[in-house]
Amino acid sequence: MALGEFELIDRYFRRPVRRAALGVGDDCALLQPRAGMQLAVSTDLLVEGRHFLSTVAPARLGHKALAVNLSDLAACGAEPLAFTLALSMPAVREDFLAPFAQGLLALADANGIELVGGDTTAGPLSIAITVFGEVPPGQALLRSGARVGDELWLSGTLGDARLALEAFRGQVQLSGEGFEQARRAMELPQPRVALGLALRGIASAAIDLSDGLLGDLGHVLRRSGCGATLYFDALPRSALLAAQPLALQRTCLLTGGDDYELLLAAPAARHDHMLAAANQTGVALTCVGRVEDAAQGLRVLDASGQALNLQGLAAFDHFR
């Protein structure tokens, strides 16, 4: 069945708007931000074969495309408001679009946000989403706020998404159950929106982990003019990953990518506030290191206090 572009948008993506002044279907959407609030904006682009595999179920792809954007809002401590979707795909296939829209809009509903505009076209499968959120002026969590002496924290667990990728690549064998768990981590990341909101005024810096821990921590350190020490054994990991060979654990934890957990810095005096926020939002927070003077650089210590050799552990880069 051949659907035209306009019918396609109507059928799958148009829904009554609740918060926006005007939604999909005019030249622009109209939003009414609350007076005085800052608008947080982020864009992420997902391309088949690079950000997702062709084997992903469309509903999970819809979820993930929005989740990675919401994760950016979470890292800013912004409250999600709305999003736009630019979707390119080879052909109009209802067996793709129906579940894709379902997965996308289910996560939107769970976060109380709506699709306010978009563009669809034929082309290689790619998804560009732009999200908008609100944050009171001066309260956004930034990459630049880490200070010497701050503790470093991670939400959730790291590395299962990379473990799934290694399994898809045939580099590691997992049990059926283990593979499903790892695959869920890769395909259904949970953006830490509530945690980001709870940490406004508590954390001093934040970033969401999309390119791997070392690379993303590097961004925070460069922006903040600091160094850091991480304790490898403290890095939170699933029992599944903890059962893998140590070299694989290092790869998955330190340079895994696709985690969409939050990396946070916070003054040591707010240690208990961090734990209270974790408790309040039901998301585990683990203290994994400390912010140091810039001259210290970035080092990762093992259980015996020896620095790991980080050579060859480069940050994931979508152009390398």
Place this chain on the structure above:
Amino acid sequence: MALGEFELIDRYFRRPVRRAALGVGDDCALLQPRAGMQLAVSTDLLVEGRHFLSTVAPARLGHKALAVNLSDLAACGAEPLAFTLALSMPAVREDFLAPFAQGLLALADANGIELVGGDTTAGPLSIAITVFGEVPPGQALLRSGARVGDELWLSGTLGDARLALEAFRGQVQLSGEGFEQARRAMELPQPRVALGLALRGIASAAIDLSDGLLGDLGHVLRRSGCGATLYFDALPRSALLAAQPLALQRTCLLTGGDDYELLLAAPAARHDHMLAAANQTGVALTCVGRVEDAAQGLRVLDASGQALNLQGLAAFDHFR
């Protein structure tokens, strides 16, 4: 020379922000909308081979990618504020990126807006831009505002972009000078931002012409619950197009696509206000028809008052 993703963003796209509270380089950009203003948002996606030819100069592609988005703001009567860029390309090529960024940012500068965020990745060449603008509540120009008796107006001239496409396809022969003129229309559309702003409170409805006059007018009529009559001989066209065979003129004018001119409805009593806005902004406005009762449908009359046969003149659709 191989540049990493982050150096790439730095080199070509990061510039000091002036109006935004925080620009490229954190998880989110932060914008501070003026109190009480509505935020107009639009997204357009351009894919190689479908929205532009591989022969386009990168500087012109940069211009066009932003221009088609600014055209949506123009059609809403919104003042441009900022934009994000999601760019996918096969490889990091400086001979592409440098002129692409130059063309993009020159148009941004001309409109007083800044790039506040983005994402770049390897993949098939495609460009998704999201623009933000401000408009006072209730003053946005909508597709739904046309009323029976309104006059219909067009900015600029139509059809040269389609004429260029037909020349590229080998369907029409143009002189060297004629081809360059048509090609400029296709590759360097001028978004009618100042005109859109000047027409707030004057025009009753507006849309920007991206998919062809008949199709886009159809959107306005459906949204407004009206019909319309267009006068074919009144449709504004270049001397170049006027010299082409009549059948080709019809195709280019009525279903051309890629015009990025504004189609407007306005009460007949505001005829002189429309002309004054045209004069003020230096953009020609031509009265080309009238809004009718819905029962009338959409018809196009020739000089003798005969209705043209519109069969076979379908709206351009990026999926057909």
